[in-house]
Amino acid sequence: MMLRARSGDVVAQDRLRETLRPRLESLAGYYASRTGMDSADLLQEAWVAVFEALPTIDVTVGTPSQYLLKHARWQILDHIRWNKRRSHEMLEDSFTETMEAADNNFAISSTALPGTSDVEAKMIVEDLERRLSHRQKAILQGLLDGHTWRQIGDSLGCTSANVAYHVRGIRQAYVDLVHTGMEAAYATLD
Numbered sequence: 001m002m003l004r005a006r007s008g009d010v011v012a013q014d015r016l017r018e019t020l021r022p023r024l025e026s027l028a029g030y031y032a033s034r035t036g037m038d039s040a041d042l043l044q045e046a047w048v049a050v051f052e053a054l055p056t057i058d059v060t061v062g063t064p065s066q067y068l069l070k071h072a073r074w075q076i077l078d079h080i081r082w083n084k085r086r087s088h089e090m091l092e093d094s095f096t097e098t099m100e101a102a103d104n105n106f107a108i109s110s111t112a113l114p115g116t117s118d119v120e121a122k123m124i125v126e127d128l129e130r131r132l133s134h135r136q137k138a139i140l141q142g143l144l145d146g147h148t149w150r151q152i153g154d155s156l157g158c159t160s161a162n163v164a165y166h167v168r169g170i171r172q173a174y175v176d177l178v179h180t181g182m183e184a185a186y187a188t189l190d
Helices: 002-006 010-035 039-056 064-088 099-103 118-130 134-144 149-156 160-189
Strands: none
Touching: 002 010, 002 039, 010 039, 010 064, 039 064, 064 149, 118 134, 118 160, 134 149, 134 160, 149 160
């Protein structure tokens, strides 16, 4: 059934849905009761994770349903963390989302880097990418697309700890880039 569901068989996917429904509803209900969030929202996140993980499932190793449930639990927990962080962030009066910022491929608006335009922000990202390895570029793109470290690790075939290691390298490259830019700006003042 899992192999057929993975290949896109609608009947097998319906059977998989019916098989996993009680477990996912229970999982969403449990975390909703613990966090005060809406269980329907958590259930939706779980279903998204199940069908995102379905193509990568290896039916020869372990129990496929446990693999899918693990990804559902991770997605629920990531959504809870994101929601809690979002609810505790300070609102900034200076940020107003425009259509231009919403359509921006790099997820950077001119308010993200004070004193820069969208073109300048894109140039900064391009300069940063030139300083990164192939793996770091892939991780940076995943971060800019809004994915979690775990999701990026799954897509690249590594752990979230490996992604964290590369994120430190990306941050250091950004600090070096800013430092180099500041030195150049001071040199022009002399």
